[in-house]
Amino acid sequence: xxxxxxxxxxxxxxxxxxxxxxxxxxxxxxxxxxxxxxxxxxxxxxxxxxxxxxxxxxxxxxxxxxxxxxxxxxxxxxxxxxxxxxxxxxxxxxxxxxxxxxxxxxxxxxxxxxxxxxxxxxxxxxxxxxxxxxxxxxxxxxxxxxxxxxxxxxxxxxxxxxxxxxxxxxxxxxxxxxxxxxxxxxxxxxxxxxxxxxxxxxxxxxxxxxxxxxxxxxxxxxxxxxxxxxxxxxxxxxxxxxxxxxxxxxxxxxxxxxxxxxxxxxxxxxxxxxxxxxxxxxxxxxxxxxxxxxxxxxxxxxxxxxxxxxxxxxxxxxxxxxxxxxxxxxxxxxxxxxxxxxxxxxxxxxxxxxxxxxxxxxxxxxx
Numbered sequence: 001x002x003x004x005x006x007x008x009x010x011x012x013x014x015x016x017x018x019x020x021x022x023x024x025x026x027x028x029x030x031x032x033x034x035x036x037x038x039x040x041x042x043x044x045x046x047x048x049x050x051x052x053x054x055x056x057x058x059x060x061x062x063x064x065x066x067x068x069x070x071x072x073x074x075x076x077x078x079x080x081x082x083x084x085x086x087x088x089x090x091x092x093x094x095x096x097x098x099x100x101x102x103x104x105x106x107x108x109x110x111x112x113x114x115x116x117x118x119x120x121x122x123x124x125x126x127x128x129x130x131x132x133x134x135x136x137x138x139x140x141x142x143x144x145x146x147x148x149x150x151x152x153x154x155x156x157x158x159x160x161x162x163x164x165x166x167x168x169x170x171x172x173x174x175x176x177x178x179x180x181x182x183x184x185x186x187x188x189x190x191x192x193x194x195x196x197x198x199x200x201x202x203x204x205x206x207x208x209x210x211x212x213x214x215x216x217x218x219x220x221x222x223x224x225x226x227x228x229x230x231x232x233x234x235x236x237x238x239x240x241x242x243x244x245x246x247x248x249x250x251x252x253x254x255x256x257x258x259x260x261x262x263x264x265x266x267x268x269x270x271x272x273x274x275x276x277x278x279x280x281x282x283x284x285x286x287x288x289x290x291x292x293x294x295x296x297x298x299x300x301x302x303x304x305x306x307x308x309x310x311x312x313x314x315x316x317x318x319x320x321x322x323x324x325x326x327x328x329x330x331x332x333x334x335x336x337x338x339x340x341x342x343x344x345x346x347x348x349x350x351x352x353x354x355x356x357x358x359x360x361x362x363x364x365x366x367x
Contacts, residue, residue: 001249003217005035012039012204016144016176017048021169021201023150024180025187027105027344028354029246030206032180036146039178048166048176049075049136049143056149061156062115065128069095070110072131075139086110089134093124118157125161129149129168136174143175150179166196208243209345211235218252227259228266236269237272238355247356269307280361287361290342299366300324301333302353306344306362310351 002009010202015022016039026032040050053071058064086108087097096111136143147153153161168206169177179197181187184205191197215234222229237255241247255275259267280287291299304313304322312318313334314327324330333352337343342358343351353359 001217001221002038004213005031005038005206006060008035008204008206009038009042012178013042014037015151015202016043016178017046017142019142019172019174019176021177022179022202023187023191023197023201024178024206025184025203026180026182026206027184028182028210028341029244030182031245032182033148036148036178036180036208040144040146043144047141048293049139049141050146051143052146052148054148056152059277061121061161064153064156065121065124066110066112069128069131070108072135073108073110075135075143083267090127092127093120104192121157121163121211122160125164126168132169132175133172136172140251141174143174144178146178147265148358149182151181151183154186155192162190162196166200170200194337201254208226209245211238211243213245214238214248218248221252222256222267225256225260226265227256230266230268233267233269233272236272240272242352242356242359244354244356245267251276251279251356276360279357280364283357284365287358287365290358290364291362295336297325297329298333301330302337303366305337305351306353306359310343310346313351319360343356 012022012024012035024032024036026100036052040052044050051071055064055114058067069086079209087095090336094117096113098109114122115121116266117321132143132145145285153165168173183188190267191203193233215238217227217233218237237252238248241251251272255272256268258275259271264271269359283365294302300322304318304324308318313324314330317326319330324333334343338345341354344354353362
């Protein structure tokens with residue numbers, strides 16, 4: 001199911017087909033990865049080779065370079081032949097290659113056991129980051145690469161990684177890149193002045209899907225499954241989920257699941273709230289654990305964000321009403337809550353609780 005991102009998808013497909021380097025910035029749970037997958041599927045239908053790698057899934061810089069090389073090698077589905085030509089692509093550090101057995105005929109394992117120092121890794125990176133252009137030429141087609149959670153690249157060997165990658169990708173005319181990140185503040189820093197990726201390519205920033213688009217789409221999905229939704233059900237789901245795409249999907253699916261299990265033919269607002277109550281009960285232990293690890297000041301600020309719908313949290317009247325203390329203390333707590341991915345700041349300045357179930361738990365279970 002895909003809704004509300006058609007314009008973004010078309011733009012992303014067009015830019016990648018033109019081999020541009022795009023930065024896609026989105027808060028967590030906004031559907032960034034789903035958008036990228038949709039774009040990659042569309043590009044594949046245009047005979048563009050596609051590759052997706054999640055940068056944050058690797059525990060070291062060399063591990064990332066090995067995984068990236070392995071994914072690039074897998075673009076040639078003839079594993080036996082890839083084994084020979086991949087080795088030939090490297091001039092300095094030689095990879096250790098072996099074919100691993102597994103489902104679908106196995107795959108090519110790539111490692112660089114001789115890389116032991118930061119200097120070795122830097123030399124290896126230059127060769128790895130140059131591979132996409134060489135592979136695109138070998139395959140005789142354009143190549144589109146999605147590096148998801150790209151902000152994690154900053155934890156590898158300092159800023160030299162960004163410099164090495166920028167130097168390589170700006171020369172690659174047959175390769176498009178989307179550098180996608182779900183920590184907006186870090187991503188904005190990476191494309192800022194005095195950083196290697198400054199003005200390296202267009203920037204796309206994902207916002208929320210418009211509620212007046214999302215709500216009727218949800219109701220239509222219920223109808224297509226044979227359930228008659230009560231008027232306003234879609235809007236209620238969007239509202240209770242804070243219009244966060246991930247949470248909207250979760251609450252809509254869980255409600256559908258509960259109604260189908262009871263062999264009902266319609267779904268009501270009462271059904272929705274029953275599902276929400278069940279989810280809160282199931283998540284209570286987790287929410288309690290999150291609450292317990294917060295300081296008293298952070299708990300008070302989190303409650304204020306929930307009860308005041310994130311507006312005017314630094315104002316004197318709200319600080320007095322919720323006994324929050326000085327504005328500087330509130331700012332410190334807000335910063336801590338954002339680092340913990342519990343709250344986020346919207347474009348209009350409001351603060352929101354990222355997880356809608358956590359928000360409802362705070363509203364109902366804390367004092």
